[in-house]
Amino acid sequence: MQAQPPNPSLAPSLAASNLACRRGDRLLFRKLSFTLGEGDALHITGANGTGKTTLMRALAGFTTPFAGEVSREGELGLLDERPALDPDLPLGKALGFWNAVDGGGDPSQVYGKLGLSNLLEVPVRYLSTGQRKRAGLAALMGRSVPIWLLDEPLSGLDTAAIETVTRLIEGHVKGGGLALIASHQRLEIEGLQTLELGDYVPARAVEEEE
Template identity: 35%
Template sequence: MSDPLFAVHGLSCVRGDRTLFAGLSLTVDAGEAVHVRGPNGLGKTTLLRALCGLSRPIRGEIRWRGERISDLAEDFTAEVAYVGHLNGIQGELTAAENLRLASRVFTRAGHAGQGEDEALARVGLRAQADRPARHLSQGQKRRLALARLLVLRRPLWVLDEPFTALDVASVTSLSSLIGEHMATGGLALVVSHQAFDLPGIRDFELARYCRTRR
């Protein structure tokens, strides 16, 4: 049996002086998606940030294609797309400019995903392409952040509450984005309190790794 694409072993994270979770293990393989669940304040965001290399866990190791992500450095981030609580959209630029420049800054040669027009159409922002992003509504900004996933074409998606501020119809249409990503062999780690329907997504209860419940 070959190693799973993404493997986490014995992970512990601390916030301030409080241990959020300890001894966490998780494996995700190509075409799999994991829904990390748990009540507020459990450390879901911290977990996701640690998994994509933004924050450093105090113990444990995270391996991508069998190698430690701290050793891979940029070779790992080149394969991860992260959508956090903040959209990462610059209000001064138009929706299309945001995507075009993101794809230039963040893709290595030969790894470009969809064009910005196609991606904007997919998330239903075609009409807003030339509007400054600061004039978009919260939900539209969120959709723009998700459109970045399509432009970048990275195998591992790390999504922190991707559906906040989205209307019910958009949640359905955009959760199918994750399904399409899985179908093409992509991996996804999702945290969401909003209900969404995605066949084949695996639940992961974070609470199992938290020793003390507050």
Template identity: 35%
Template sequence: MTDLLTVRDLTVSRGGIAVLEGVGFTLASGAALILRGPNGIGKTTLLRTIAGLQPPVSGAVSAPGGLAYAAHADGLKGALTVRENLTFWARLHGTADIAPALTRMNLEALADRLAATLSAGQKRRLGLARLLVTGAALWVMDEPTVSLDAESVALFGQVVRDHLAGGGGALIATHIDPGLTAGTLELSPFRARVRRLDGFDEAFG
């Protein structure tokens, strides 16, 4: 098995204040890891740091094969159709065929709808469908089932299981059971002692 992600002694901050410190784990191909912890502990901050969207205070992150990140925001262009949104992301990542993503996330009937006209759940399914067109082996997801109904949660769970079966990996912050065989990392033991990091300010938490 290949390690898709290695996190070593990572300290991350929000608003110039360390929130988690000493975080370390590895994620191998075919495996999923669920991040747990109370609201505000720093799950989103940790995922953003792992995704390279903000610098760590200390420690290191290695994702040799790259990753795809699905955040709280779906990252859609409202003036583009479902098909056009997926085509944009597919071309950005050097892939071409969006048909499997439309099928797997039950979006075929919505392919020519403007993203701005979709319901919250439909937008979420489209946001998650982007993962399928990136070609990335590692999926990093922040509360991916928000706005999804039970049927769509089950659909998403099957998509992730198939991704893992193909040698991919998944790192997920969620409060619900996504229906996966996965390890769990409780973040409470990594809560940082409160201290301000002088001279360090962030645009995002």
């Protein structure tokens, strides 16, 4: 059976139903359900090792959950600590690849906002941690996908960049997109909902941690 192509006329949505994920033989979380639609932003919190990255990857379809289902309407993009940018290409060319693939509009405004305009000739491998993170977001924005999965999008960013990226996320959801943000940092985003992943950790796993 052929997969149905996404229907851009439908509003984006992302839902998890009774989701459980494990790593090795350890059940990280279970009975996790939520539904997000156009304009929703959800902050996923949880101590180190709770399973936030695992959850993001399961939602993105990169790993199969142990139980439950993920359903979505609309394309998604995942920003994690490994931005999909060729390390050997100059940043501008590496970002241009994504723009060409997904047919985004003129990216120069985004580069300016994210402070990347002067770095476009620099090979990706020479970028600092914060610059790389900003480049990853620029790549995501170039793709014009409605669903953003952001794994620690603010880590390694300076104060000004934290503010910029926060406003870009807010702008994305206000424009009808939706965003899930796994972060240890406080997020100042209007209407933000919060999901504490620790609430879904099975009791035995909590005892093992103690």
